[in-house]
Amino acid sequence: MSAKRLLQPAFSRLGLKLFAIILVVNVAIAGLVFVAISRSLDQGFIEYLDHAQTQRAETLAEGLGEAWSRRQDWQWLRQSPRAWHHLVRRQLWPTDNLPPLSIEGNLGDPRDFVLHDANGLPVIGLPPNDDDMAAELRWLPVMSEGVQVGKLGYRPPEQLMARMDRLFLNQQRRNLTIIVGALALASLLLATALSWWLGRRARGMAMATRRLTEGDYSTRLPERGRDELSSLSHDFNVLAETLETSREARTRWVSDIAHELRTPLAVLRGEIEAMQDGIRSLNQDNLHSLAQEVGQLERLVGDLRLLSQSDAGALEVQLAPLDLSDSLATRLEEARGWLDDHGLQLEYDLQGPAWIRGDMQRLRQLWNNLLDNTCAYTQAPGKVKVSLTRSATDWVLRLEDSAPGVPVSELPRLTERLYRVEGSRSRASGGSGLGLSIATALARAHDADMQPTQSALGGICWTLRFPALPAHLQLEEEQ
Numbered sequence: 001m002s003a004k005r006l007l008q009p010a011f012s013r014l015g016l017k018l019f020a021i022i023l024v025v026n027v028a029i030a031g032l033v034f035v036a037i038s039r040s041l042d043q044g045f046i047e048y049l050d051h052a053q054t055q056r057a058e059t060l061a062e063g064l065g066e067a068w069s070r071r072q073d074w075q076w077l078r079q080s081p082r083a084w085h086h087l088v089r090r091q092l093w094p095t096d097n098l099p100p101l102s103i104e105g106n107l108g109d110p111r112d113f114v115l116h117d118a119n120g121l122p123v124i125g126l127p128p129n130d131d132d133m134a135a136e137l138r139w140l141p142v143m144s145e146g147v148q149v150g151k152l153g154y155r156p157p158e159q160l161m162a163r164m165d166r167l168f169l170n171q172q173r174r175n176l177t178i179i180v181g182a183l184a185l186a187s188l189l190l191a192t193a194l195s196w197w198l199g200r201r202a203r204g205m206a207m208a209t210r211r212l213t214e215g216d217y218s219t220r221l222p223e224r225g226r227d228e229l230s231s232l233s234h235d236f237n238v239l240a241e242t243l244e245t246s247r248e249a250r251t252r253w254v255s256d257i258a259h260e261l262r263t264p265l266a267v268l269r270g271e272i273e274a275m276q277d278g279i280r281s282l283n284q285d286n287l288h289s290l291a292q293e294v295g296q297l298e299r300l301v302g303d304l305r306l307l308s309q310s311d312a313g314a315l316e317v318q319l320a321p322l323d324l325s326d327s328l329a330t331r332l333e334e335a336r337g338w339l340d341d342h343g344l345q346l347e348y349d350l351q352g353p354a355w356i357r358g359d360m361q362r363l364r365q366l367w368n369n370l371l372d373n374t375c376a377y378t379q380a381p382g383k384v385k386v387s388l389t390r391s392a393t394d395w396v397l398r399l400e401d402s403a404p405g406v407p408v409s410e411l412p413r414l415t416e417r418l419y420r421v422e423g424s425r426s427r428a429s430g431g432s433g434l435g436l437s438i439a440t441a442l443a444r445a446h447d448a449d450m451q452p453t454q455s456a457l458g459g460i461c462w463t464l465r466f467p468a469l470p471a472h473l474q475l476e477e478e479q
Contacts, residue, residue, distance in 0.1 A: 019195035026187030034180045050156065053112075054138075056092050057154040060113060061140045063091035064152060068144040074123040077115065084124045085110050114153035115142070123150065201229050208236065217244035249416075261300065264293040303434040307417065310441035317359045317445045321469055324395055325352025325388055327360060331367040332386060339371070343380025344401075350388040354395045355469035358446050369439040370462060374401045383457055394465040403458035411452045414460075415440045 067087065068074070077084050088110040114125030114137060137153035204221065211219045217240055221233040271290055274280040309315040332348050339346050374384055382402040389396050406414065417437045443450040448466045455461035 019191045022191035022194060023187055026191065027184055030180045030183040030187070033183075034176055037176055053154060053156070057113070057138070057140050057152060060088060060091045060154075061142050061152045063087065064115065064142045064150065065144045068142065068149045074115070074117050074150065077123050081124065084115075088113065112155045115150060116153070117150045118148060120151075125153065205232070205236065208240075212240055212243070217241075217247060257304065261297070264296045264300075268293045300434070303438055306438055307434065307441060310445070315441065315445050317362055319357045319359055319446070321355055322358050322360060322363075323352060324354040324356045324358065324363075324397070324466060325350045327358070327363050328367060328386070328388065328397070331364055331371075335367075335371050339375065339384060342375045342378075342382075344375065344378055344382045344384050346384050346386075348386035348388075350386070351390060352388070354388060354390070354466075356395060356446070356466045357469060358466070362442050362445060366439050366442040369435040369442075370399055373435050373439075374399070374459075377404065378402055378459060379404060382459075385457060390468070391465070393468060395468050397464040397466065398461055399464075400455040400457050400461040401459035402455075405454055405459050406452070408454065411454070411460075414452050415450070 064087070077087075110124075115123040116125075117123055136156070138156055140152045140154070141148045142150040142152055208219045208221050219240055220237050223230050223233045223237065268290060271280065271286065271293075275282050275286065280286050306315065329348070329350055332346060336346050371384075378384070378401045384402075385398075385400045387398045389398075415436045417434055440450050443464055446466060448464050450462065450464045453461045453463065
């Protein structure tokens with residue numbers, strides 16, 4: 001590992017951005033919660049005080065009216081302020097839970113109330129010329145037997161807030177500040193952990209991608225968990241494995257092509273040099289031998305060109321409705337004598353008409369490649385069996401041959417380019433190794449699936465599934 005990678009910072013740029021975003025968002029949310037709850041406490045508490053103070057004032061006014069009914073004057077309150085305190089305490093507090101006489105700071109403090117007689121003269125509280133203070137009070141009539149005998153003034157909640165802040169609101173704000181501070185600290189820790197975790201994962205992916213672009217296809221990412229990042233790591237590993245396999249296949253492909261080209265070129269060169277040196281004469285037999293090697297080269301180049309066109313999606317295929325059964329039967333009859341010469345007995349059973357969309361010339365090339373492969377590897381005396389049946393949506397073609405067979409583990413590799421099951425087989429017996437690859441490409445061009453399995457005859461069974469032409473198109477063709 002390079003020094004540059006060893007000196008990677010603990011937090012990447014992405015990690016720092018995530019840290020800042022998460023922290024700012026959480027702090028902003030905590031701040032908004034603090035402001036909202038603080039305003040709610042202020043407003044809600046004022047409304048609570050207003051309701052509670054009004055109820056206490058009404059209760060006290062009723063008690064004063066009853067006291068007037070018994071005494072018929074307010075002189076006893078003017079002469080005894082202590083009696084005023086006792087009256088307020090009895091009216092506003094339960095008899096079994098009376099507060100102390102000094103109840104400053106509680107709703108119902110005697111100093112929060114003012115009593116005037118029916119003529120507006122003060123009995124308890126403010127003097128009559130204190131208009132500013134009186135204007136700040138709220139007033140309730142004191143009634144006795146339906147007659148107003150005085151009026152009771154009480155302080156509104158706004159004037160009590162300074163005292164109540166000290167007793168309740170300040171304490172609640174302190175508690176809320178502690179909660180918001182704890183949330184901010186938790187947000188800091190969460191932002192740090194999350195940004196470090198995501199940043200580390202992103203940094204690992206970035207470094208792995210960089211190694212991949214540098215050609216190190218053995219790079220793999222750990223797949224932990226079941227989240228989207230783990231899915232991305234899995235897709236990255238699949239991509240790296242695909243690229244590694246593709247590079248190995250490309251290397252093997254180039255090496256095999258060079259080998260396939262080198263053999264006929266070496267033969268050509270040897271024969272030409274022999275003619276130049278006079279070892280071999282320039283006659284028709286020797287020229288025919290040279291022409292055979294040139295033909296082998298032409299076939300190999302043609303096969304390579306077809307495969308390259310298939311890979312590029314540029315393979316020329318003229319699809320049109322045709323009878324698969326008729327096309328295959330024609331080619332099999334033509335090949336019967338050729339198969340007999342190789343000691344192979346041909347049997348076929350073709351249902352039909354079997355309408356598909358296909359290219360007559362390309363299908364003929366497909367049949368030739370499959371039959372060539374059978375002739376190249378099936379031991380004489382042998383047998384070739386061909387069948388064509390209909391499934392729900394496809395026409396199923398099966399081509400089976402007799403021994404020798406292929407191990408099950410090798411079956412998936414039969415269509416690989418330049419692949420031979422036995423490395424000792426020569427080009428003379430096994431061809432160029434491109435026939436089955438070309439057959440697969442031709443089948444794919446017809447939207448057909450081509451799969452090898454072991455045959456009951458002892459060899460290989462090739463199964464091809466061609467999409468059947470819809471019924472209404474078949475009727476048009478038959479008409």
